[in-house]
Amino acid sequence: EYEPCCWRAGEIIRSRCGAIAAEECERRVVEAQQNYLRAGVSGHRTVPGATTEDWKDCGQCRNCFNPAFNYRPRNSAQYVLALTNFAEPDGPRNFRFGLIASSDNHSARPGTGYKEYGRRRMTEAAGARDAKWRRRVLGSPEKPSPESRPFEARPGSVPAFLLLDIERQASFFLTGGLVAVHATGRDRDSIWQALKRREVYGTSGDRILLWFDLVNAPESPAPMGADVVLDKNPIFRVRAIGAFEQLPGCLAHSVHALSPERLEYLCRGECYNPTDRRRRITRIEVVRIRPQVRPGEPVDSLIEDPWRRFECEPDPAGCAVEFEDPEFLPSARQAVYYVRAIQEPTPAVNAGGLRCRYDDQGRCVEVHPCYGDYRTPFEDDCLALNEERAWSSPIYVRPAS
16 A cells, blocks of 8 residues: 555656567666665656656555655654664663644744645645746756666756655645643743643644543543553543634734734734634544564554544534553553544645545556646645544553563
């Protein structure tokens, strides 16, 4: 369910083999794969004349929520949480971090996910106004070549931005995520202290409320981010409340305080403008990760995603669940738990990514990219249904023995 782009490079060349001998075609295919790998992030430049559509959905995570462009295996928080460093003289060590999802853009508009609009204004999607401008910036399109070519980025050989696959990545620019904290106050120090103690969570943009606690911690319930030693099986409580639905436009105090020009500049005239209705939380998912206990222990079986899933009843007050891990004490190993609160589907900018059409075998046979340039209308926000969500910071639990 994943096609590496080095493999796709070979398949593009294979499609150009025509009537040549099979052995020669296969040689060209292998050469194309190797050239792509050697070129690193500039691999797309090794296949002359290849279009954005030719690459299909190579290099993309097909079963990830809002995947990063050209996701790299082993770059996930889950993988890092499963690792143990056995080389430390004081004994094995593991990472202890919180999870956030804050993001911004080069126009200084952080957290734009409160409304899904303005793809070309509220995200990083940008591109040529017309074909003439595109040729001036990117150069004239190359003719398809029957063979791949090596590419090495030398200083000054091409503009730096052309080293990257800038046209495909336009389909992956999303509105901004958020970091949320459970703080004792709204002042800077209170927020900073919440970040330091990892009592934080991230959302994909909607202002979802989330609590995640270890109920039977030794002294009192321990919140997300806690690191606890326990001599019993852990019991957890989760509560999540959906984000407020939004009204168009801005609240009166924003309109009175700022000019129309200023509102247009800051947020394109669309402010955070909540109703009193909240979106539904449809389910709670629990991820359990049990870090390595010996050098070289395979990681794939240590990450259970999801480990537990709880369906939520429609309720404006949100969703609350409790659960226990009966395997904690018998396993005699530490465990890391975090939760996802998933909201009912709503339209979101670029949620469809490259918008593949798949065949019966699940292969991407055709893409419909959401371009940043003139090939996708400026007014098209490329909306697709998206299950917005919040991720808690982990709770780290170690057995007392």
